[in-house]
Amino acid sequence: MRLIDLSSPVDASFWEPDPVTHIPLSPAEGAAHMVAEMREHFGLDIDVSALPGGEFLNNDTLTLTTHTGTHVDAPAHYGSTAAYRPSGPRTVDELPLEWFYAPAFVLDVSDAGTGTVGAERLEKECGRIGYSPAAGDIALLYTGAGRRVGTPEYFTEFVGLDRGATQYLLDLGIRVIGTDAFSLDAPFPYIMREFARTGDRGVLWPAHFLGREREYCQIERLANLRALPRAFGFKVSCFPVKIARAGAGWARAVAVLDD
Numbered sequence: 001m002r003l004i005d006l007s008s009p010v011d012a013s014f015w016e017p018d019p020v021t022h023i024p025l026s027p028a029e030g031a032a033h034m035v036a037e038m039r040e041h042f043g044l045d046i047d048v049s050a051l052p053g054g055e056f057l058n059n060d061t062l063t064l065t066t067h068t069g070t071h072v073d074a075p076a077h078y079g080s081t082a083a084y085r086p087s088g089p090r091t092v093d094e095l096p097l098e099w100f101y102a103p104a105f106v107l108d109v110s111d112a113g114t115g116t117v118g119a120e121r122l123e124k125e126c127g128r129i130g131y132s133p134a135a136g137d138i139a140l141l142y143t144g145a146g147r148r149v150g151t152p153e154y155f156t157e158f159v160g161l162d163r164g165a166t167q168y169l170l171d172l173g174i175r176v177i178g179t180d181a182f183s184l185d186a187p188f189p190y191i192m193r194e195f196a197r198t199g200d201r202g203v204l205w206p207a208h209f210l211g212r213e214r215e216y217c218q219i220e221r222l223a224n225l226r227a228l229p230r231a232f233g234f235k236v237s238c239f240p241v242k243i244a245r246a247g248a249g250w251a252r253a254v255a256v257l258d259d
Contacts (some may be wrong), residue, residue: 006140006236006253008223010062010069014150021063027055066092066248072100072176072240073184073218077247078211085215092249093242099175099217100239102138104255105131105232106225110144112159116186119168122161129231135173138236142225145181149223160186163206170214177207178219178238178253184208222253229257 012022025033031048034056038044048054067073075082075089082089107125109117126133133139145158158181161169166184169177177184184207185191194203207218219238228234235256240249 002257002259004224004227004255004257006222006224006238006255007070007251008146008149008221010064010250011150012062015152015154016068017155018065018068020068023061025059025061027053027058030058031056033059066243066246066250067220068250070219070221070223070238070251070253071248072238072251073208073211073220073248074240074246075211075215075217078208081212082215083213089211089215091244092240092246093244095217095240097239098136100138100251101237102136102176102235103134103232104138104140104178104234104236105129105133106140106142106228108142108231109159110142112143114157114159114187114190116160116162117165118162119164122165122168131232133169133172133174137172137174138176138178138219138238139169139174140219140222140225140236141177141179141181141184143179143181145179146223146225149221155182156187156189158182158187160184161207163202163210166207166210170210170216174216176217176219176238178222178236180222180225181220183220184218219251219253228255234258 012020031051031054035046035048072092074092074095076091107122143159145154148154161184185205191203236253237256238251238253240251243249
């Protein structure tokens with residue numbers, strides 16, 4: 001079995017629209033912190049010198065959104081109501097585990113410019129690679145955006161799906177659609193310019209808003225899709241972190257190849 005990491009890192013040195021704050025605590029600082037905590041909360045006292053090397057354990061405190069790094073968008077991310085579920089869309093901790101370990105396939109749309117591609121392009125790409133997607137598969141989009149990770153252009157220069165393309169994949173029985181771009185929709189500036197030009201509300205985040213009508217998840221900010229040796233014939237594991245009542249959860253996406 002061969003494993004290929006498909007995840008982009010959470011890195012405070014990267015440019016992000018919502019910057020990441022990372023405060024590391026060294027083992028020596030961890031010792032002082034532990035001693036202070038024991039004294040304050042339990043009335044217990046221990047001298048740091050009693051610890052091996054005068055150190056305890058390191059720690060890291062981060063401030064970030066659930067949409068930083070590779071993550072899974074749950075249906076609750078798309079809106080507060082769901083046409084398919086009267087009680088409302090499910091949060092990331094409520095989703096079936098089997099959605100996130102399944103056969104996967106990659107569609108290469110890296111030659112498309114900034115904007116969107118439609119259903120015809122995805123259908124053509126399935127034909128090119130010779131694969132007929134099955135219900136429950138995980139669809140992965142290789143856009144080439146991964147080479148811009150960590151830069152402002154990662155958030156403004158990539159291709160997304162229009163409503164028809166998203167609908168095409170969902171009609172095949174796919175529940176999880178992944179992309180190596182920042183979003184499954186086109187970049188925010190592109191969307192806003194198109195709306196200003198056309199006045200068409202249909203250009204406003206169609207892939208996300210379709211999730212109010214049909215239940216599905218997105219994996220955004222994947223990486224390393226070019227390292228996959230074939231377009232299908234492998235599985236992907238992308239279990240989201242179980243954050244109670246959250247609209248998204250970080251994921252370590254990994255391709256599993258039976259070589």
